[in-house]
Amino acid sequence: MTPLVDPQGRTVRDLRISITDRCPFRCTYCMPEEGLQWLPRDELLSFEELTRVARVCVERFGFTSIRLTGGEPTARAHLPVLVEQLYALGVDLAMTTYGATMRLLAQDLKRAGLDRVNISCDSLRPERFHAMTRRDALPAVLDGIDAALEAGFSPVKVNTVLVRGVNDDEAVDFAAFGRDKGVEVRFIEFMPLDADHKWTHEHVVPAAETLAAIDAVFPLEAVAPHGSAPATTYRYKDGTGTVGVIASVTQPFCGDCDRVRLTAEGRFRTCLFATDETDLRAVLRDGGSDDDVAATITAAVGTKWAGHQIGQVTFIQPSRSMSQIGG
Numbered sequence: 001m002t003p004l005v006d007p008q009g010r011t012v013r014d015l016r017i018s019i020t021d022r023c024p025f026r027c028t029y030c031m032p033e034e035g036l037q038w039l040p041r042d043e044l045l046s047f048e049e050l051t052r053v054a055r056v057c058v059e060r061f062g063f064t065s066i067r068l069t070g071g072e073p074t075a076r077a078h079l080p081v082l083v084e085q086l087y088a089l090g091v092d093l094a095m096t097t098y099g100a101t102m103r104l105l106a107q108d109l110k111r112a113g114l115d116r117v118n119i120s121c122d123s124l125r126p127e128r129f130h131a132m133t134r135r136d137a138l139p140a141v142l143d144g145i146d147a148a149l150e151a152g153f154s155p156v157k158v159n160t161v162l163v164r165g166v167n168d169d170e171a172v173d174f175a176a177f178g179r180d181k182g183v184e185v186r187f188i189e190f191m192p193l194d195a196d197h198k199w200t201h202e203h204v205v206p207a208a209e210t211l212a213a214i215d216a217v218f219p220l221e222a223v224a225p226h227g228s229a230p231a232t233t234y235r236y237k238d239g240t241g242t243v244g245v246i247a248s249v250t251q252p253f254c255g256d257c258d259r260v261r262l263t264a265e266g267r268f269r270t271c272l273f274a275t276d277e278t279d280l281r282a283v284l285r286d287g288g289s290d291d292d293v294a295a296t297i298t299a300a301v302g303t304k305w306a307g308h309q310i311g312q313v314t315f316i317q318p319s320r321s322m323s324q325i326g327g
């Protein structure tokens with residue numbers, strides 16, 4: 001096993017796998033309301049192909065964590081079967097989901113070996129939730145959070161994207177919700193990965209502003225530095241849990257990035273904002289050996305750039321939306 005080190009000296013050990021581009025929601029900051037063509041079934045990597053790439057990453061390069069995402073990962077049939085296959089690799093196995101199907105799936109996913117789950121929720125107000133996701137599904141998502149807790153996932157985290165003028169008045173409500181439920185809410189800054197390409201700096205609610213609003217009501221203190229984890233975590237001074245911020249725009253953490261991504265159709269990406277990708281599926285389907293897969297991954301990681309340049313004139317928004325890349 002040889003660690004995979006990129007040109008900036010960062011060791012890559014975290015694989016994010018988008019297992020489908022499909023999603024029943026249409027979050028305004030992620031997907032277009034209509035017009036998205038789903039990939040044909042045979043273009044998606046099979047469970048065997050996904051597991052093979054993951055196995056090469058673990059065996060050859062010592063990857064320590066895998067996160068399933070999408071699109072909506074629970075939209076993929078027989079998901080617990082994939083989780084069982086990946087669990088056998090012995091890594092930290094997590095999933096990011098919209099949560100609306102967790103009542104049906106949580107127990108099976110836990111039994112199959114999923115370690116951790118993040119559930120996305122952007123408003124606690126039903127009408128606003130509907131406007132943001134274009135689906136009337138807040139009760140199902142809240143029930144999904146309960147189901148994840150009942151199934152024994154620990155910790156359960158809630159991902160919340162605050163958008164200026166849309167839901168930026170809900171930071172304290174979410175903090176109260178997290179404290180009450182025993183979940184860690186993580187506020188993610190809105191990034192220029194929306195399908196409609198309407199993102200501007202003015203839409204971003206800086207993490208510092210979110211933390212100040214929460215601290216004024218529920219005093220916070222910093223938890224030790226976060227290493228390569230994207231979230232910076234704070235603890236409530238009264239001991240009632242933690243809250244996180246992912247300040248991708250205002251305080252980029254690219255210098256600590258240890259992540260690479262695989263899209264649903266098997267394109268290997270070295271950055272969320274990469275404009276180039278490598279066709280790993282072609283290697284898999286053209287009869288490539290594990291050595292070929294490993295060499296392709298090594299070559300791609302050799303091009304991993306220092307970081308995104310949001311806010312600079314050189315920044316180019318990827319043509320794919322977050323739902324097609326995998327958040």
Ligand code: SAM
Binds near residue numbers: 096118119190322
């Ligand atoms: N469907 C699943 C879900 O919503 O959790 C997994 C895929 S989704 C693309 C992964 C995460 O990306 C979600 O937490 C979502 O809120 C976040 N996300 C999507 N578009 C984003 C954007 N433009 N900026 C910041 N976060 C975004």
Ligand code: SF4
Binds near residue numbers: 070
């Ligand atoms: Fe679907 Fe997740 Fe994108 Fe919302 S954020 S549209 S749930 S992929």
